[in-house]
Amino acid sequence: MLKKIKNLIRENRQLHKENLLQLKELEWAHIYHDSIRGKDWLEKLPLNIGRWAGNYPFFYLLNRILTDFKPNSILEFGLGESSKFVSTYLENELKNSNHLIIEQDETWHQNFKLKFQLSLLSKVAICPLYKRKVFNCDVNSYSGIEDIINQNFDLYIVDGPFGSENYSRYDIVELARDFTKNDEFIIIIDDYQRIGEKETVQELLKMLKEKGITIYWGEYSGNKSVGVLGTEKYKSVKSF
Numbered sequence: 001m002l003k004k005i006k007n008l009i010r011e012n013r014q015l016h017k018e019n020l021l022q023l024k025e026l027e028w029a030h031i032y033h034d035s036i037r038g039k040d041w042l043e044k045l046p047l048n049i050g051r052w053a054g055n056y057p058f059f060y061l062l063n064r065i066l067t068d069f070k071p072n073s074i075l076e077f078g079l080g081e082s083s084k085f086v087s088t089y090l091e092n093e094l095k096n097s098n099h100l101i102i103e104q105d106e107t108w109h110q111n112f113k114l115k116f117q118l119s120l121l122s123k124v125a126i127c128p129l130y131k132r133k134v135f136n137c138d139v140n141s142y143s144g145i146e147d148i149i150n151q152n153f154d155l156y157i158v159d160g161p162f163g164s165e166n167y168s169r170y171d172i173v174e175l176a177r178d179f180t181k182n183d184e185f186i187i188i189i190d191d192y193q194r195i196g197e198k199e200t201v202q203e204l205l206k207m208l209k210e211k212g213i214t215i216y217w218g219e220y221s222g223n224k225s226v227g228v229l230g231t232e233k234y235k236s237v238k239s240f
Helices: 002-035 056-069 081-092 106-115 171-176 195-210 232-239
Strands: 073-077 098-103 122-126 129-134 137-142 155-158 186-190 216-221 225-230
Touching: 002 056, 056 081, 056 155, 056 186, 056 216, 056 225, 056 232, 073 081, 081 098, 081 122, 098 106, 106 122, 155 171, 171 195, 186 195, 195 225, 216 232, 225 232
Parallel strands: 073 098, 073 155, 098 122, 155 186
Antiparallel strands: 129 137, 186 225, 216 225
């Protein structure tokens, strides 16, 4: 009997947590829709928000960053709904910016092109996945990105490759090895509720601290969580 009671309490706590996150997601949906009012080209953009794609906190945050900071250079890991969002911004407001998307699957890329036409300012590079070891853990990584990425960016959107159990999407840490104290940037990490992404962020923050780069951190939660970090120029990202 005692075991059954404990299980019921555990189940009720979990249900309460899930309900609370769902309520937060609904609140973020309203905030997001308010934030894009007056931009007909965004209001009419067909987006599939949630599930594998970013959720409402993610798209609200992305919208605020693109509106407030107008990044000149954007690197995105993973071709998808956020690619459509950024590309639409480039067509309408950020006409002097550039957008590089790293995608793992050429078949997905071809299917995507049949449904949506990216801006000419958005480029897609196919980098197939391979497994590598990070702290003795198997991690999905993009192959050959070091041959494609030859600059630092204002905005990094990390929503790929497929997640790993530990140190997920660790490629962003490797890119950050080239950052200096003079660089100003924002990094968005989707799926931050997962252990693998949290471990990657911990390593990323540790490295940036060792470089003497001051970082401001924020987390936005609904059904999923998105983490964001920015340098001094972009410190308001922690409280959008």
